[in-house]
Amino acid sequence: MEYTTETKxxxxxxxxxxxxxxxxxxxxxxxxxxxxxxxxxxxxRGRAAGVDGxxxxxxxxxxxxxxxxxxxxxxxxxxxxxxxVRRVYIPKDNGKQRPLGIPTVMDKVVQMACARILEAIxxxxxxxVSYGYRPKRDAHGCLKEINHMIMGKKVNWIIDAxxxxxxxxxxxxxxxxxxSHRISDPNFKNLIYKMLKAGIMEEGELQPSDKGTxxxxxxxxxxxxIYLHYVLxxxxxxxxxxxxxxxxxxxxxxxxxxxxxxxxxxxxxxxKDLKQRLNxxxxxxxxxxxVIKEFGRxxxxxxxxxxxxxxxxxxxxxxxxxCTQTRDSRYQVRMKTSRKKLNQTITKMNRWLKQIRNQxxxxxxxxxxxxKLKGHYNYYGxxxxxxxxxxxxRKTRALTFKWLNRRSQKKSWNWEGFAKxxxxxxxxxxxxxxxxxxxx
Numbered sequence: 001m002e003y004t005t006e007t008k009x010x011x012x013x014x015x016x017x018x019x020x021x022x023x024x025x026x027x028x029x030x031x032x033x034x035x036x037x038x039x040x041x042x043x044x045r046g047r048a049a050g051v052d053g054x055x056x057x058x059x060x061x062x063x064x065x066x067x068x069x070x071x072x073x074x075x076x077x078x079x080x081x082x083x084x085v086r087r088v089y090i091p092k093d094n095g096k097q098r099p100l101g102i103p104t105v106m107d108k109v110v111q112m113a114c115a116r117i118l119e120a121i122x123x124x125x126x127x128x129v130s131y132g133y134r135p136k137r138d139a140h141g142c143l144k145e146i147n148h149m150i151m152g153k154k155v156n157w158i159i160d161a162x163x164x165x166x167x168x169x170x171x172x173x174x175x176x177x178x179x180s181h182r183i184s185d186p187n188f189k190n191l192i193y194k195m196l197k198a199g200i201m202e203e204g205e206l207q208p209s210d211k212g213t214x215x216x217x218x219x220x221x222x223x224x225x226i227y228l229h230y231v232l233x234x235x236x237x238x239x240x241x242x243x244x245x246x247x248x249x250x251x252x253x254x255x256x257x258x259x260x261x262x263x264x265x266x267x268x269x270x271x272k273d274l275k276q277r278l279n280x281x282x283x284x285x286x287x288x289x290x291v292i293k294e295f296g297r298x299x300x301x302x303x304x305x306x307x308x309x310x311x312x313x314x315x316x317x318x319x320x321x322x323c324t325q326t327r328d329s330r331y332q333v334r335m336k337t338s339r340k341k342l343n344q345t346i347t348k349m350n351r352w353l354k355q356i357r358n359q360x361x362x363x364x365x366x367x368x369x370x371x372k373l374k375g376h377y378n379y380y381g382x383x384x385x386x387x388x389x390x391x392x393x394r395k396t397r398a399l400t401f402k403w404l405n406r407r408s409q410k411k412s413w414n415w416e417g418f419a420k421x422x423x424x425x426x427x428x429x430x431x432x433x434x435x436x437x438x439x440x
Contacts, residue, residue: 009120016182018126023181024121031075031113039112043105050104052087053399059105067106078187082107082198084206085214099168101200101214111219114192118222121182122357127233132254133221139317140434142253143382146260146316147436154247156296157267160314161274162289166255167211167220170227171282175213175322178230195219198286208427209288211282214215219385224255231281232257240252240273240342258316260296267292269328297325297331318380336437337380337388345376353403362404366425369400373428381433389430397427 005237008030015022023350038055049055068332074080085101087283092098103111119135132141149155175196200214213220229399233369236250236259246262249268259274261267275285299311300323311323319335326332332353349372354364373396380389405413413421 005030005032006038009116010105011158012117012120013124016121020125023184025184027117027183028191029183030117031072031110032070033068034111036113037065039116040064040068040105040109042112043108048102050102050107051343052104054105056105060175061436068109068426071110072122075191078190080110080191080194081156082110082195084199084201085217087200087202087207087214098215099412100216102216103198103218107195111195111217112192114195115219115222116187117188118226118390122222122226122384123228125182126229129231129237129250130233130252132252132256133225139253139379140250140436142380143317143319144436145251146258146321147333147335149249149251149260150296150321151331153249153260154262154296155249156294156298156302157261157264158273158293158295158314159259159261159267159271160291160293160316161257161259161271162286163255163278164284164286166283167215167224167282169259170213171225172209174231174281175227176224178226179190181230189326192219192223196223211220221254228252228255231277231283235277241269244270255319256317258314264292264294287439295321295323302330305396319382319385330438335382337387337392342388342392345392346399349396350399350403352398357403361420363425366427367403369396370428372396377428377431378433383434383436385431386430386432390430393427395429397422400427 001380005433012024016024017432043056045056045116049054069165083104085103085107087101088100090234103261108243131137131139131145137437150158170194176189176193179192181187192405193215196213197209199209213223231250233250235400240247244261244266246260247268248259248266250257252257260272261270271290293312293314294312295312303309303311313319313320313322318338318341319334320338321335324334351367352372356368360368376392377389378390401415401418
């Protein structure tokens with residue numbers, strides 16, 4: 001019986017789970033033509049081109065099969081080299097720009113093939129504290145775990161940490177050392193190393209990539225999780241927690257993480273040790289964004305007794321977490337869309353409506369608008385956050401009226417006409433889509 005690569009990956013996952021100390025010695029044979037072809041089919045369409053100027057849709061069936069065969073032959077001869085990624089910048093919500101590295105189509109295929117192999121090996125080993133870029137784990141699950149930790153455990157202090165430019169500062173040698181914990185196939189590791197060292201093409205100039213994993217690469221999230229699994233997750237769970245007398249817990253989503261601690265002195269020592277640990281591995285905490293905040297069941301009474309101040313809040317994954325009470329005066333942690341994130345999304349909606357108002361028919365704008373509203377509710381529609389998503393809905397509705405009224409020199413709508421159109425083409429109303437509080 002001949003096994004497909006997908007079947008072999010399932011077997012690798014079972015072995016990785018049952019034998020956590022086993023190193024995988026032979027992986028390159030998995031990169032066969034059929035497997036690479038399946039990876040090509042999984043690539044998302046409509047993406048930008050790499051340095052060769054080609055997009056996925058430009059390949060004919062014959063061309064992609066020939067490219068795959070050539071790639072496999074080059075990998076066998078150890079002469080396959082990744083092309084430099086094309087550097088582009090996209091605007092961030094805070095007005096700054098985020099650099100992205102766009103690989104060529106064939107490099108994307110190889111990246112996806114390697115990423116799936118790495119996932120088969122490392123996913124069983126990743127700890128439950130990690131939520132980002134993992135199957136069947138998402139931001140909502142991470143937020144729920146934070147809520148459960150604060151509500152159900154002895155948390156009085158939150159270390160709200162921020163790694164400065166994480167994806168740009170991953171140390172390549174340390175990255176390869178992390179891979180060596182489970183992989184001893186030198187050819188497969190060499191392929192990953194070539195990927196990291198491919199370089200960056202910006203404005204016609206080739207820049208070396210001495211460190212970092214370019215955002216935009218398919219394999220980057222997997223490599224980032226592997227790196228932080230050893231540098232942060234395992235270090236904290238296996239080593240640091242044993243030194244802390246009171247309760248403590250790390251919760252991480254990609255490169256965003258926080259730590260709940262019971263006692264202030266231990267929170268301060270943990271932050272000090274954390275800085276040292278990251279510095280030893282080429283990373284650095286942002287001094288401006290990393291803080292210790294008093295937060296938890298006793299924060300309200302303690303702060304009121306000491307200074308009369310309200311308890312602090314903290315932001316994580318776009319939400320502001322704050323202390324409050326239920327109607328029967330019981331302690332509760334709640335979430336709302338952070339003011340900064342809400343203002344950014346409203347500004348982004350305003351910019352989008354202004355840009356496309358004369359490019360599309362109203363019915364097409366309306367369909368896209370409905371999708372955007374539903375997407376917003378699907379993420380931000382968590383328990384207790386109705387007020388914030390309702391504000392987003394009302395602002396979006398007002399902006400839609402404003403910009404669709406400026407499709408020509410004279411006004412085409414009044415509020416009565418707008419309401420009439422909306423009654424026959426209703427926009428999605430705000431609704432809560434994810435339960436946080438009643439699940440612990």
